[in-house]
Amino acid sequence: MKISYNWLKRYIKEIPKEEDLVNLITFKICELESVEKSPNGDTVFDMKILPDRAHDLLSHYGVAKEIAGILGINITEIDQNIHSESTNISLLGNNSLRPSRPAQGSPEEHSASLTSGFEDLKIDVESPLCRRYMGRIIRDIEIGESPLWMKELLESVGQRSINNIVDITNFILFDKGQPIHAFDLDKLESEKLIVRNAKIGEKINLLSYENLGKERIVELSENNLIIADEKDPVAIAGVKGGTKAEVDKNTKNILIEVANFDPVSVRKTARGFGIQTDAVKRFENEIIPDWCSPVMNEVSSLILETCENAKLENIVDLYNEKKEERKITFNRGYISKVLGVEIKNEEIEKILKNYNYKYNFLHKSDLCEVDMWEMVVPKERLDISGGHDMAEEIGRVYGYDKIASVLPDLKLNHKDSDTWTKICLAKNKLVEDGYKEVMTYALVEKGEVEIMASASDKNFLRTNLLDGLNKSYELNRLNAPFLEMPEIKIFEVGTVFTKDGEEMRVAYVDKKNKIEMSLDKFIEKEFSSDFLREKALPLESPRQGLEEQKTFKLWSNYPFITRDVAVWVSTEKDGEELYKILKENGGELLIKDPYLFDKFTKGEKTSYAYRLIFQSYDRTLNDDEINEILNRIYEKIKLNGWEIR
Structure with a gap:
């Protein structure tokens, strides 16, 4: 995940210097793949976000919140105020221009229709694989260039500016980690979308199909969740949009989709078609449906900023199975035992406060055997399910470098199968x-x-x-x-x-x-x-009979050449002298000691046959080089009066 330093500064006004941020990320958050300067002078951190934190850290907002929590400072929330005929919407609020109608559970009930000042927007959700679907029509937009600040931020993370509408969808994906999609409303069969499983034989012409090879059209299966109008599929849910309702330079009216889909369904569909996009990366790692509402507000606000005459219509919001608030409990003794160091209650409370977690301290009583903490788990922290996860969180923020490394005293009574x-x-x-x-x-x-x-x-x-x-x-x-x-x-x-x-x-x-x-x-x-x-039982200990320690020697990537040298000598001592001549005159290209592969005696003479192996670490050897070495060896042999076979 590429994170822009300038982007983070939108949320953290007193952000540490780049070099200090490198250490903070490395020791407190995750591994850094690289730190580079972008063409516009921004510093870009390539963070290796692991799946357990992909729910909340695959966005600049999520990373900024994490940094703020570690430093114990407040994050600057960016309000997006939308001015309509009757209602203002804040980015941090949970309201729409008028109340939406949530789904109640069964596929038959996953349908809603709201009347706006214009036409009715109808959305039917026929599959429980769609966990939330928000739609809004925005009319009278103007396709044009994006603001310079948005272009520069997108450029920092490797995104090319296309037009204001497409750039806004990309900006929000990298800003909040919530994929969104814009359909050209006038290219749809009607002002109605259906979220359903594809039918056998249905096909869709995909946008940005380069990673699929030459074929643009893919055939869908019943296992693929799609977005369709009343006639054709217009997008593969959470994976890729289609060309039918593509936004282009002539687009005047759009339908904004902010949705949440089942992560397993998205992963299987994307892999089946060989598609890996930034949207797939986020959906397959699961993001919370609660993000849809503030993100819909933000995209609406940004579109109004770039399209002064745009008109917003009502939001249709179908929310299936809202999750209840999660609470966990843990105590200081357990945290200290897991980490192997005494953590004081004051240290734990400081960390909880810095992260703005909601918590209560429960004193020892008839209801609990020890003093403990009761904490409300933030909705976006899907990786936290119990005290063991909080031990990891507290240890990470406290600093693993402060915890001494001590080998445990383990006594194993092991029996091999x-x-x-x-x-x-x-x-x-x-x-x-x-x-x-x-x-x-x-x-x-x-x-x-x-x-x-x-x-x-x-x-x-x-x-x-x-x-x-x-x-x-x-x-x-x-x-x-x-x-x-x-x-x-x-x-x-x-x-x-x-x-x-x-x-x-x-x-x-x-x-x-x-x-x-x-x-x-x-x-x-x-x-x-x-x-x-x-x-058979028991086998000897694996430690018994171990050979002496071996040393590693780098091997060459170039081919080797072998030459055999056989010589008649008179005495055993001559045989030893022959070995020395071969080894000393083989030069640096002789990478192994001469290997005696044959020896026999005939009369008063003994034949020694050695194999010489030549190899270079920087080039492929040729016969001329090897022959020059052999000629030097043969001269030494002849000087000793020995006969070359």
Whole structure:
């Protein structure tokens, strides 16, 4: 999420300097991907917002509130006053130009019609997947340029200015985190919208379809929630608008949609069509329906600012299942125990006050065993459900850097499962037989169990181990000289997936064998029942028999070249001297010690055959370079009177 420093200053008048804000965000809120300067001189923080805080932090307003809470300062609320014939609406209020009519529950009751000063706007909500839908007609607008301040803020977060109406919808999405959509009213069949599931065979021509490839038209399914007029789909709910009611330079009258859709439905639909937009990102992570009302007020106000002659009509508001106020309780002892440091009541109260949380302190009494806090959870904080979440919140704001790191005194009485024991036995047996363990992909191109994967060649779960093991064998076989292995022998113990379920299997491959079987069958084949009863449990501790610590050595991305040198020498000492000559004259391109792969004696002479491996870290070697090194080595060998085979 890109957050503009200048945008934050609209809400926080005494905002910290950029460098101080970097530390505050990093240590108190989330990880920063980057901090960059935009072309207009603004500072942009790319914040890595995790799903648990996506409900409230995928907006400048949400981030500003979080910063203000940490610093213990007040946020500046930006009022948007709408002047109509009879009513003023504040951004922070919860009123419409006239009372709206909420839905009562069943799909048949998800319908409302309000009479305005012009025509009737009718909205039918036929699916419970739409949790709230607000609509307003605005007439006599003028399509033009946006104010300079809005253009600059949008530019800071990578958004290109299009026109005042489109820019306002984008501005509010990044400002409040609530997606909105504007329809060209005159392109609809009538002044009526229907929120429903698509019908089989229905199609829609999408806006901004570049990420879908060449095809603009997509076919819908019954699982897709759509917005439709009385004839055609005009938008995929929460995902993308259609071209039928697109706002263009000739648009005079618009219908503003501010809605809230089921997050799971939006996610499945978006993934099904391969669409990922800023609106999808927010809907799929769930935002609260309560945002719709203030956002409708704000968009109306901004449109009036850029279109002086615009006329607002009444708001139709269908709100399904308003949620009750949530309360949680927690006590200081629990918070301190979870964090591992004593937190005083005064510190807890300070944090609650700084965030403007509504709370009561309940003293120890017959109703509660200890002093505790009762807090009303802010509606937008969907991540807070109990005292454990408040422990995290208080610890984060208090400062994890103030909490000393202490290893807990754990006493574990652990017993390995039978399956794990068998896996360890199988691996130990194959290692003893000279095999090396590999781990291949569980996601493959073809199989029986399909998954929703991000890569087109990995849409299925594997049904066997040998396919992946054979590929690994071929790759490693080519590198056998580099690995200084006379033969490649590899194995894998892993899970395969069929329509009948999962199964743990063992597979091993060498130059003679390609074998796969179930784990149970392998154990039965390799071990006697007496051995399993007497020796299988318990296994030795994983810490026993550990080799000495290994050091990492960077590998090269360039191919290696091998050369074999075989020489007749007279004595064992000559053989040792030959090794020194090869190593000392191989130069820096000789990346491994000479590898003795053959030795035999004939008469009074002994043949030593060494394999030399050359490789560069910055280029691909050629034969001329290697031949020059070998010629130098051959000269040294001849000076010692030895015979090159």
